Amino acid sequence: MSAHMTHARKLFDLDGRTALITGGSRGLGLQMAEALGDFGARVLICARKDDELQSAAARLQERGISVDWVCVDAGKPESIAGLVDTAMERLGNIDILVNNAGASWGAPAEDYPLDAWDKVFNLNMRGLFLLTQAIGKRSMIPRKFGRVINIASIAGLRGNPPGSMKTIAYNASKGALVNFTRALASEWGAYGITVNALAPGFFPTRMSQGVIDGIGENTLAAMTPLQRLGDDEDLKGAVLLFASDAGKHISGQILAVDGGASAV
Template sequence: MEKVLEGRVAVVTGASGGLGAHFARLLARAGASVALTARRVDMVETLAGEIAAEGHRAMALRLDVADAAAIGPAFDEVETVLGPISILINNAGVGGEGLALDLTPEVWDQTFAVNVRGVFFAAQAAARRMIASGVAAEEAGRIVNIASIASHTVLPGLSAYNASKAAVAMLTRSLAREWSRRGIAVNALCPGYIETDINAGWFQTEGGQKQLKGFPRRRLMEAGDLDAALLMLSGPAARAIAGSIITVDDGQSLPGGG
């Protein structure tokens, strides 16, 4: 793989598995030094070790993005160990499952605490450090918020999640408008359904198969389908991309069903 991110330092939140772990490996193979964060540090220590064993620089640290006060110190630790942060992949998120009539305030608040509040304060902490270190002055600052097709498509039974991802999309545009002149490109990536350990069982059920048949290509995506878009938004190719909400979903959010 071409080392398009050589010399850059990337932070990936929610890197304990799924897309976060995949993104961390991808960025490292593209040349970046990578900090993997998660609420349980043991979940990212193994992955950081695997990345290091491949010859890349990586570190693991505990971070719950819902705890805004913990984000700054964690990013300071990253800069002490790896150097100035130039890339933030705002990936940490929760599902917020539940029908609207059944949702509790606790589920609603937790969904927004992680999916929106955590995204904002992680972006703020990263941007402050990009500006202070001179990364932004070099127009090398990159913030990629992982949203979802839920930001613009109703996913049934996921009112809180849909609302939180729509908020992430508008937040992305707002931050891009404020920080573009500072040399920080803020964009969002909206993936469609990708098979993971969490949803694999569902798509084997009758309801899951019915949902699959409603997709134009009647299949789930693979994590690797996001690689080109993520690398574009994280690297030099994003020089003239700001406030974009990029959907990569295999056509799943197209109207009309399959």
Template sequence: MNVFKLFDLTGKVALITGGGRGLGKQIAEAFAEAGCDIIVCSRKIENCQETADMLKEKGIKTIAIACDVTSKVDIENAVNRAIAEFGKIDILVNNSGATWGASVEDMPEEAWDKVMNVNVKGTFMMSQKVGNHMIQNGSGKIINISSVAGIKAEPPEVLDAIGYSTSKAAIIHFTKDLARKWAQDGVYVNSIAPGFFPTKMTNALLDQKSDEIISRVPLKRIGDENMLKGIALYLASTASDFVTGQIIAVDGGATL
């Protein structure tokens, strides 16, 4: 097979949570350029609609759906609508996320619950719903967005958000466990663990601590809007057909 064909997503359908902005939007753009139809969903429909409109202008078949990933009803409605309009879902990107900056001593219980519900429960429920569809079809690619914060413990002067770090560590094991369970069904499950990228979630932290953060990265920079696209496309495409249960850090070497 021609090497470029290995990365071709023509005829595929991807559902991307949190696809209205940041890393999710970048992944949606990459998939669209590879020929994929795109469903973007998140709690804020306005952001998703902007992304969908941008992709439509490029000739991509796409829709935006409002979906709170902590709501089973929202997930069922979103997935059912996606399948009704596109006929299938080949690729799922679990990108919706929440964080809360606070010391362990001061972390409110409700903040812990919010982060866990979005990052862990939401990933589980969306994977369960879409995964059942993929199992019926005998194939599928699931990409969970974790974080290097789930791989290594940062000092408080770099990142003080124990709920976020713990939730992302949970996603890492969830990815491995689910990959083991569903390999026999033709469903691949992998995770991308980004380092620091400029997003709405990280901008305030980067404004305050960018020098400290960059000093700890061997490549001496943070990520940009293109650095996740290649690995996301690889994990979504035929190119990764012998890869499952893997956690790939895209972090400039910060976890070395």
């Protein structure tokens, strides 16, 4: 291998880096934990269910990834300080924060329950803000280094096709996350911290499966230029770009990983 190729590959190398991934026990969070761990990061995953975390940790360890886990509800403000304490204790510092934990709820806008609205916003925005603020203040700003990667959605870039989902709070929260990403990138760039967001389209996960079943996988695939849904590998390259030195000059950006769906 040439020296130039070796250097190019090192741009994606995460050896010696640490990563905290919320909602990391399954679905997109676990996929991103695999990607970051495979490229050398020490990984801490958190989610709400012990058994799923243990299963995910075992899967990551089988890949040779250094992984730890903590059971926590990232939507509860009183849980955030403890999560940050634990993360700092186990990782030393947090270089990469992947804000992946999220919730959705379907109901017509005119009848949308307030408690459902609050549940979605408390996790998707309020808890995410508190965690990012604490990690920034305690680990990233003092060291003048950090990578914040927010998991938004193409639902934050547009409405829903007529006759499909009725998820007003989810769309609104992900739209808020899109501009949260830009605003935080503008402030924290002075500290050497990049802040970016991924906006996935439809991936078969437990959270999206009900919608996929309701509309039909073939129908959803037909609505995307690439005629397919996302798979178990499709977020890996994008999260690695934002987490590694390859993306050190990218900040405040929203990258849709959606088979081209947001382009039409």
